[in-house]
Every structure is written in structure tokens, then in C-alpha cells.
Amino acid sequence: MVEKQNAISLGVPKDDFLGHVRRSLGRDQPLETAPVHLPLTENFADLEVRAKAATERLETIRGELVDRFEETARVRNWNVFRTSSVEESIGYMADLAGRLGISKAARADQPVFAELAVDSALQNTGIELFVAAHDESTSDLRVRQQIIESGLGITGADYAVAETGSVVVLPRKGLSRLVSLVPPVHLAIVRAKDLVESIDDVFLFRRLEYLHKGGDMGSYLNFITGPSRTADIEMKLVVGVHGPREVHLVLLA
């Protein structure tokens, strides 16, 4: 947990503001008991039962989930490379780096890279690979600068959602917010075990974890669903405004 700053509040005091809201609702006093709303008030034990059932469900349909995720991800303009071979995965990344003609790539520092020795493979193609994470020797600005100079950002996935073709990342230690965002090309590595069926699954698991951790969500969560897009000029689709123009998935399953 972050070192607590003292919370400041400008504007009207909270109680005045809430009092006004309350009067607008026709009440003088705060509610005496919490309002009943199942998605919020469901008890912890029930939630755990549901999460367990969800995990079991996902286990039984894992194979089918991989197919569905591959399909929806393609629709959302991910370039999907599906393989069960670690060597082929690494080969795909090296080929991609070569094709892009880049001199520098950045990757996150996540457990998945212990399974995939991508660093040496990329370095062998003459690319400078930078692990976008702090240690004593790197400053914030240096990490950021390295990411900015990278032609490719590589991350793992905390979840991958079959319903939407999304990769979910939870930026934290080892996973910069910028590495999947700032370089013009993003590659995400998704393993079968990362897959969930729907966005409901993601929120169920996150909510359970939030409650387990005594109320810490982590600072950031991102659903990434294809490349950066805009259609703000004459409704014409353009990819790669602000975020990556090209996104790749190595689906290791």
C-alpha cells in the first residue's frame, strides 16, 4: 500500500454536498442500513463459492476457450500467432522484430518471461532489449526514455477474455503502464491459463482479490482490445493514433 498522504478536499465539504444530494432525494438523514444490492452485498463465502465454480467451469472448457479467444481477438485486429511451442513463440517474436526493422525493444518484467527466453533471441538479431523495470541503477525518467525509444513493447497478460478478444494487464511492479502503450507495436503473450470466458469473470476474480487484500485494487487495470483506433475525421478508421498501430498476440496454448 502506498504511503498515505493526508487527503485534501477543496470545494464544498463532503457532508454539505452529500446533505444536498440527500435532500434532493427527499431524505433528511443518511440511510440507517446499507441498501440491498446483490452485486455489492453478496456475502464473501458466496462470492468464493462462485469464484471456485467459475474456475472449475473455465478448466472444463479451456480448449474451447482458446479457440474462441483466438477468433474474437482476430476480429478485433490482433495478429494472432498460436502455437504450443516455446521455440516457435520466440521465433515469431524475433521474426517480428526483424521485419519491423527496429533497433530497440522493451519488455515488462513478468513471470512469463522466465518460461520464454525471449531476451537472448532478440539480442541475437541485433536488437537492444530493455527490461522496463526499476532497479537501483535506473531512474523513472530513464525507464520512460527507453520505452519511448523502443519500436516494440512486449508484455504478458493477467487475463485474456474470450468474449471480447481483450488482453487485460494490471500495471504494477515489473509492468509499466507505458510498455504496452507507447511503442508503435505491442506484443502480448497469452497462455491458456490466462484465459477467462467473459468480462464478468474478470470482475469476479478482481473483486474477490480486492476483498482478500483488504481493499486494494492496485492502481491500474487495462483492457486492451486491438490497436489504437480513431474515426474522428469523416468517420474513417485510422489505427495507431496515440497508442500502438499494430498489435500481436502470441497465444501459447
Added chain:
Amino acid sequence: MAEVKTRDFVSASDAAMRDASLRRALRQVGGGFNEARLEAIEEVSWETWEEWREVARRTKIHALENLDYYLEMLHDRVTAAGGHVHFARDAAQANAIVAEIARSRSVKIATKSKSMVSEELDLNHTLDANGVEVYETDLGEYIIQLAGETPSHLVAPALHKTKEQVSELFHQKLGVPLTDDIEEMARVARQVLREKFLSADLGISGANFLVAETGTLVIITNEGNGRLCTSAPRIHIGITGMEKVIPSLQDLAVFLRLLPRSATGQRLTSYVSMVTGPRRNDDEDGPEEFHLVLVDNGRSRLLADPELREALYCIRCGACLNICPVYGKIGGHAYGWVYPGPIGAIVSPTLVGLKEAKDLPHASSLCGACREVCPIRINIPRMLLHLRHRLAESPLETENATTTGERQAAQAYSWLMSNPAALSAAAKVGRLAQKPFVSGGKVSKRVPLPLVSRWTGGRDLPAMPRQTFREIWAQGLESEAEIRE
């Protein structure tokens, strides 16, 4: 607060109707967004869609009924995550809060992702006045900021601009060569704004949803500018209307399904970003400070009014604009304030004053298409009728805008229709009086009566027939031999 031009509705809509490039742009929007929306719904089936709408509506009803409770929870959870929450009663207060944060933290450059609330507050103006350089970073918003204009659509703010106009604008303001290549224009914006993102001290975003339980701000974007605004600068301020709060993380899913499909026909936007407090100590990056500014600015009036509360259920998808045949003709600017289209015709009068915006509730043929497409099933026509009622019959001087002419016309009509004998007599008089104007069974000349002339300006009117139906009935139809099989 943003400048209010709702009084100019008639002249502004008339000018819009004559703007050929606007007409072309509006046709593209209507076609494109609506088709995509239908496709996206059919993909999941209408039955599923209706279930989602029902869940979302129930969630909004519940959240608003208990808004004080959920705002308090939101406040506590954001604070627990290390963020700061500020409450603003009105636009001036909200602007002052942001200005004070910027001042006390020596902010020089701010980048913004799209936020309709900040448009409502005219926040950029305040930041300018306080010496902060502020850059809109959504491509559409950036274009209209350069042009000194306001958004004309909730989702596609610059849809009224042609690529030629954008190219000319970039040429003048940024000194780049003219081009007709839209990709090139996007590339220029990326290049200019990338540098701003990396030098900004402050990132400002709106919020599509606020999750009370976890103290999380959710933004839904396609370009990635929202991610940059909430990740790169050292301070992040989220500023939004107080009605955006939903209870639980698990409530969010259905809204993530409804909003992109309704807005652009996407299954999900490219990015959904969820911010909970500032960066944690061992995070790689992210803002050191997170502020959430919650704005009332007239929303409590909607909340307090049982006839209008459901306007606060709106998730700003823009589907009602895209389907609205009136919006499709006149575009967004004619509505004269930040929120255009059918939902704007309800929200704007409530936020800027009903009399000030008295033309807006009438800017609808009441065709009902908006209600049909609304993902939260907001009954917009019903609320338009309610506002019309207040304009016509409210005992309050601040709301009643009936002119003597309108009152007399309504009085005369109501008297005539309450007296069948008088109606018959009037028909006889009408048949004689119309003679100078009738040829070939129709009135095609301008008739010098105020209401009739507004019809005959562009349409013929049928001549009154020799007999009314009631005369035909009495004179033989009633007793006409019944034909039976």
C-alpha cells in the same frame, strides 16, 4: 460554465440546414453508427440485449436512489487508495478546484482526454486564465480546440468538420503541408501530442463510470490518449458528474457491453482503463497524485424531480443523437449548449434554465426512436413532453414561456374541439374562406395566417372538402345498406 446559446436555436438550426458539408457529414454518421450498432446487437441477439438493458436500468435506478450512500462509499474508497476527492456544487467551484490544484503544484502543461463535463464547465478557459497550457488529446477534441469550437456530438466531437477543413486547420495552426490523407492528419496529431504527453505535469480525464466499492474511475477510449493522460503526467485529475457512480465492480460488466455497442457498434473499445488512486510505491510508473472532482452543477435538480431523474441514467453513448432525425438534419451546434440531441434537449434546459432553452424540448417530432435505441431505456419523449408542459402551463414565472398567441391558439382550439356544433359551423366558414387560395383541390399559395403560412411555405395543404365526415354520416352513410358476405 460554457457559453449558452440556446436562445438562437431557430436561426442556428436554419443555418445548419443550409450547410452542405454538415449535411454530408451527418448522413455519414447516421448511416455508419446506426448500422454498426444494429450489427453489434444482432450478434448477441435481441433477447440478450433486452436483458442487459434491464439490468443496466435497474442498476442506475438503484444507484441514483441511494446516491448519497454510494458517493460516500466512493469518497472513502478513493481516499483509502491514496486519492483526494473534491466536491463542487457548481461550475465555478469545480474550475476553482482544478485551478488550485494546478497552482499549488506549479503545473505548466496539462493534457486532457475527452470529457463532456469539462466542456460543460469550460475548464480549458479557466486553465488558460491561470497560465496553464492545456491540450485536448482526443483527435476530434484536438481539432475543435485548434479551431476554437465546441463539440457537436457526444462521441465524435468533430464530426461536423470535413477532412479538407481539418487539413487547412493543421496547415494554419501547425504549419504542416496540406493533405487529403486522413492517416497523415492523424499522424501529425500523434506527433504533436506525443511530445505534450511526455512534458505535461497534469493529466485530466473525465469518467464513464465510478465504482463506489473499489473507488475506481473507469474510462472507455479508442485512441489511447486516455491511457496516456492517466499514466504519463505526475498528477491525474478525474473530473465528472456525480451521477456516474455505480455500486460494485460486478455492475460494470453490463455497462461495458452496452456502451461501446450503442456508441460505435464495437464489441469493446480498444481500451478500458480503470484507475484506483495514484501509483503505488513499487509501481513502475503512474501519477504520484490522484484527484477526483465530483460535480453537481444542476444535477441535483434532475435528481429531485421524479419526472426528470431518469435523464441522469444517461451514459453518453450518443445513440439517441445518431438515430434522431432532427439531430440528423441540424447537427449538434444548433442546440446551443454542450449536450446536443434528444438527451441534450432535456439535460440542457435543466442545467442552463428552462426558459433560456425553451426551444429545445420542442426540437423533436416525438417519433420515439431515441427511446427505442437508448441502452438504459430512458424515456426521452416522455420527458420532452413534461418539459413542454412546464413551459406551457407551469405556475412558475421562471418556467412558463407561453406567449399570448400560443395561449390564445390553444384556447381557441380547445374551445372549438369541445363544441361539435361550432366545429361544424367553422367548417362551413372555412370552405368559403379558402376559395381564393384553392386550385386543383389544394391550397398551394401562401395563406396569410400565421400557422397556416408556416405549413404552406413548403407543402401544399388539401382544400377543405364539400362535406365533413360527420355530415356524410348524418346524410346517408349511417343508413347505407350494409354489405355482408
Added chain:
Amino acid sequence: MTQRDEVHASLFVTCIVDQLYPQVGVSAVRVLRRHGVVVDFPEDQTCCGQPLYNSGFTQKARQLATRVLDSFSLSDYVVVPSGSCAAMLKVFYLELFAGESGLQERAAELADKVYEFSEFLVKVLDVEDVGSRFPAKATFHSGCHLLREMEVQQEPLSLLEQVEGLEVAPLPQPDNCCGFGGTFSVKYPHISQGMMDDKVSNVLSTGANFLVSCDMSCLMHIGGGLSRQGHQVEIRHIAEVLEGLPDEGGQSLG
């Protein structure tokens, strides 16, 4: 029709048909009689109050609506040759009288009895084929209230399909409002006519000689535009088409 108890129905002819298009009322009565309906016409009826209601004059609309409740209190069915006026009686009276005890119940009773003309033929009389002929090419415009308030979509089209000699060309963008909107058409004629122009283009694109609808208000508006712009397309209420032409000569119209 098979032998059964006679169906009694009251005609709410609507003020626009009474005053401007009486032949529509005549056709409606004849088609209903042809299917064995005993038709009555409460002669104290006038307007449903929609123009006042839509202009915000709710109190005044309530006065007219109360008259309608009185006029039709004894009817078995109320048949309305207009989707829009039918919606006023069936849907909007419930809102108009919401919370007013006595009147609220009477409005609900009325709502149960109200049918738009083509809806009545199909849903109450089970008519599939009215047995008329109308040799022409037509296109059909569905009014917004018929579509979205009355939720009547297929009924008029299925009846028209059975009319001998009638070719019904589908109208592009069939769900789009024509821009009439009652007082809207005179409050903002520029917008109303802009919407009308789109509808006129769509009608012309079908090559039809007749534009048919369940609502004379829309037809007055679109037809007024067609006529002003010099197009030869004629307007007909669905009742007129279903009454058909006498079976002689056999030559095509238009």
C-alpha cells in the same frame, strides 16, 4: 365470415379525417361493414387532444380527453383510422390521467378497447384478405406512433399484400420519421421539411404511384411535399385501398 355474435365497434374518425379527408372515414366504415361489423359513430366526438398534449397544454388536453372517455364509455371496441390518434387514446391517456382516481381507471378501460384500423381487422376480426382489388404500384409509410407506441408493424402490410392487383414496393428507411410531428411541423417548418425531403426521395425511389399509410397526418405532410414539388404520386389511406375499386374495366391506375 362464420356465424357468430355480431361485432359492434365505434369509429373514432379523428378530426383530420372528419375535416379534411372524409372519404377515408367512409372507406373505413364500408370495409368494417363488409366484415360484419356493426359500426356506430358517436357524433359528439371531436379531437383526441394530441395537438394540445404535444404542445404542453396538458390541462386543456385533459378536457378533450375526458370528452373522449365520455363519448366511448359504452363502446365494445373503438376503431381509429390513425396510428397516432389511436396511440393517444391507448397509451398517452394513461399518462395524462395517471394518479387521477376515477379517470385513470376509465382511461385504462378505454385503452383495452382501442385499435388502429388495420390492427383491428387483423387482430380482432382475424381478417387475412379483405377481398378487394386496387391495381397499382404503391409503397407503404408506417407512422412512428403506429410503429413504436401501438407496436403495429406487420398488420397493414399483410393486408395490403393480399389486395388484388396491388404491388407493394418496400420503402427504404421505413422506420424514419417523415418530419410531421404535429405542431413540430409548423414550429420548425425548416427542419420538418428537411425530414420530409428525405421521405419524398425514398418514396420516389420506389417508383410507386401511390403512397399508402395508416395516418392521414403523415400523408398530408408527405403528400403536401410531393404535390408542391410537382410529383404525381398520390396519397391514400389504407382504408381506401382496402375498400378497393369496383371490379370493372380492369385497367391499372396511375
